[in-house]
Amino acid sequence: MKVYNKLVRDKIPEIIEADGKYCKTRILSGEEYIAALEAKLNEEVAEYQKDKNLEEIADVFEVLQAICIARGYSLEELEALRAKKASERGGFADKIFLEYVE
Template identity: 60%
Template structure:
């Protein structure tokens, strides 16, 4: 059986899913520095996948990575949402579809 090397950040249950399929995998737990670096790469990857597919599933993946970045940087999702709400209150959202 051929060996595949991915060298990419994956969701937490992926090794379990691979092994449940009768395959084996090798993985490691990243340092905080490695984790943030690879999260930034994953953010770009998920954005590109959404831009290509325009699917709700890919948009959800992008939000999942954003949540992980927030937590990895030491912020809380509550802080993140507060900043988003404050900015929307001060500058507005994008609902009016305004092109300047």
């Protein structure tokens, strides 16, 4: 038996069972879900930092979207705020690194 005690994608139990294995799962409460998502975000960011590939970026993005929805926001609200901030303050495309201000 291998213990995971972590949030997994929705189809993971089906995949495990299709492989002929048994898994025990439970549905998290709202508070537990947000805490598990935040732990998952840390896990996915660490994996991205290690591997630096598109798959890990997609995983981070998926978790961020789930956190947004779990906290009661829509993805449309998120994108609108992102676009507003980019319009007002810019993005990161110019690669500007601020060293100091006097």
